[in-house]
Amino acid sequence: MHFKEKKKLIIGLIIAAGLILLFLWDSKQGRDDNRIIKSDELTQIKGTLANHPKIETAEQGSPWVSIKLKEYPEFKFDVSEIKYEAFKAKEFVNEIKLGDTISIDILSYDYNTKIKKDKSLRISEKLINYSFIEPYGLKANGKSYITLADLNKAWTDNKSLSWVLYIAGTLFLIFIITILLRKPDNILDDRQASR
Numbered sequence: 338m339h340f341k342e343k344k345k346l347i348i349g350l351i352i353a354a355g356l357i358l359l360f361l362w363d364s365k366q367g368r369d370d371n372r373i374i375k376s377d378e379l380t381q382i383k384g385t386l387a388n389h390p391k392i393e394t395a396e397q398g399s400p401w402v403s404i405k406l407k408e409y410p411e412f413k414f415d416v417s418e419i420k421y422e423a424f425k426a427k428e429f430v431n432e433i434k435l436g437d438t439i440s441i442d443i444l445s446y447d448y449n450t451k452i453k454k455d456k457s458l459r460i461s462e463k464l465i466n467y468s469f470i471e472p473y474g475l476k477a478n479g480k481s482y483i484t485l486a487d488l489n490k491a492w493t494d495n496k497s498l499s500w501v502l503y504i505a506g507t508l509f510l511i512f513i514i515t516i517l518l519r520k521p522d523n524i525l526d527d528r529q530a531s532r
Contacts, residue, residue, distance in 0.1 A: 346517065373489050379473055380448040384408040386437045386477075390430050402426055404441070404472070409452065414441055414472050416483065419495050423487035424475070433477050442474030442485065 384406030394400045401417035402424065416424045433439065447470045449455045450462070458467075475483040 350514070373492065374444070374473055374485060376485055378445055379442040379485070380445045381440055381442050381474070382406075382409070382448070382452070383438060383440050386433060386435055386439055389435045390433060392426050392430055400426070402430065404439070404475075406439070406441075412451065412468055412470050414443070415469050416472055416475070419491050420471060420473075420483065420488055422495075423483055423491040425482045428480075429475070429477075429482045432480070437477055439475065439477040441472045443470050443472060447471075 385408065387405040387407040387410070388403070390402050390404055392400050392402055399418055399421055401415055401421055404414040404416070406412075406414065416426070446456075450458045451467070451470060472483055473488055474485055475481070
């Protein structure tokens with residue numbers, strides 16, 4: 338395969354790398370919750386439960402619980418993925434009912450950008466999942482259903498598995514790209530050798 342034939346693949350790889358770098362840059366500009374969270378990074382809000390919470394599931398992915406508050410009608414406070422692992426979900430949906438007052442700890446970043454609107458959001462945050470705010474603590478009727486300590490422990494446990502999957506995925510991608518770049522050359526060499 339000559340350079341002209343590889344040109345499209347190389348341009349595609351450069352564009353993909355550029356998009357990944359743009360995503361990483363955008364991620365660093367605002368909300369950063371892919372780490373251990375400290376208690377002084379949270380703001381507590383209180384509200385009246387506007388929906389009867391239930392554990393929801395989809396065909397793919399983990400279960401989640403969606404919480405709506407009358408005081409913040411444009412937002413859903415979804416407990417999902419790693420946060421769901423630290424959530425006493427069954428107890429919450431069985432013990433809490435419509436109209437109960439609950440306290441939710443959210444990132445001060447979300448509070449300042451989405452609720453108070455004192456600071457501006459990144460463009461990607463305005464376009465993707467704007468109406469979702471993740472709880473980092475949840476209390477109702479004197480009982481804690483999510484604690485920051487449990488969330489940070491679940492995140493730490495999951496972090497090591499994520500790195501293994503990330504490294505394996507990267508190595509697999511490099512392997513596929515290497516095969517795509519070399520395979521046509523081998524075919525041409527085989528054809529020329531058989532002549």
